[in-house]
Amino acid sequence: MDRTPDWIxxxxxxxxxxxWAMTAAGEVLAEATSDKGMGKLSREEFEPALLDLIGGWGPGPHRVVACGMVGARQGxxxxxxxxxxxxxxxQGLTMAPTTAPGLSFGIVPGLCQMDPADVMRGEETKVAGFLALHPGWDGTLLLPGTHPKWISVSAGEVVGFRTSLTGELFAALSGHTVLRHSVTTHGWDDAAFEAGVAEGLARPEALMNRLFGLRxxxxxxxxxxxxxxxxLSGLLIGADLAGARAWWLGARVALLGAGDLMDTWRAALRSQGVQPEEADATQATLAGLTEAWRRSQ
Incomplete structure (x- = not known):
């Protein structure tokens, strides 16, 4: 990289x-990734991990704006x-303690909902970026993942949200229960998935029995x-759709994510007559972090 970034x-x-090494205009100069996530680090290991990651981006000073689990209680x-x-x-970033000369590290706060209790970290930045890229958008954002989130947005604000364990349950059931003996492939059957979605949506109260029925x-x-x-995937997603019916039925819905999960949730929504809009999660994250950086100037 020929120049020092204006911020990271x-x-x-x-x-x-x-x-991402960024210019003030929002241009990406360079990108770096690491497997040193929050779950692998003690508090004193975060700064060295960051410096290792961005070590080739000039001597600094470096102004960093971050989102995600780095701001969790264990971060x-x-x-x-x-x-x-x-x-x-x-308004405002939470500043992490740093020792390297010229390094500042600000963290975007997560969001919480008191009733029913729910929390998010990182997704709020994606929402902010999506709204920056789609001014005036109102409706429901669906963020697929290990813990899918339905987020109601109106007039530039998050009105409410709900999180489920759908993705984590799929991983646990397919890898650590009796169902692992029946789910021994990465293969896929579209018709079986849609049948599972319909069944899970129509009879969510029968989910436990339907799951054992697979074995x-x-x-x-x-x-x-x-x-x-x-x-199995269809049953879980169908039950999720049943619980979130008020969030997608008759609503404007946008899928915000990437990869195979977008395909799965898109198919589930389309099977119920919903034609979701779509946006890339990485682009939204960068737009949200850029917005947070500009506000902190």
Whole structure:
């Protein structure tokens, strides 16, 4: 890289960290990634991990704006939650203690909801970036992932949100329960997935029984692993859709993410007559961090 960045954007999650060298105009000069996520570091290890990551980006000074689990209670420093309803980017950053000359590290606060209780860290920055890229947008944002989030947005504010364990449950059930014997493939069956979505949506109260039924059908009826895997995903997503019905039925919905999960949730929503808009999660994160940096000037 030929020049020192004007500032550095960082998305620091539980498992990984991504950093971008940025100009004041929002241009990306360079990008770096590491597997030194929050879950692998003690508090005193965050600054060395950051300096290792951005070491080739000039001597500094370096002004960093970050989002994600780096601001969790177990992170570099806890960035207190801001309550909703309210803007996705509250005023002010939480500054982490640093020792390197010329290094400042500001963290975007997460958001919390008191009733029903819910929290987010990192997603608020994606929401802010999405709104910066789509001014005046109102509706429901769906962020697929390990913990999918439905976020209601109106007049530039987060009105409310709900988080589920859908993705984590899929990983746990397919890897650590009796269902692992039936779901022994990365194969997929689209028809089985849609059938699972319809079943989970129509009868969410029967989910526990339907899940065990996948094992029974594999033993008694020859249910094949690609069908079992797809139906398992469909059942869980269908039950999630049932619980979030008021958030997507008749609403404007945008999917904000990347990768295969976008395909899965898009198919589930389309099976219910919803044609979601779509946006890239990385672009939204960068736009949100850029907005936070500009506000902190």
């Amino acid at each position: 954007a960082v998305d620091w999650g539980t498992s990984n960290v991504r950093a 570099w420093i806890e960035a207190p939650y801001a309550r909703v309803p309210g803007p996705p980017l509250p 029974a059908e594999s033993l008694l009826k020859g249910l094949q692993p690609p069908e079992a895997r797809a139906r």
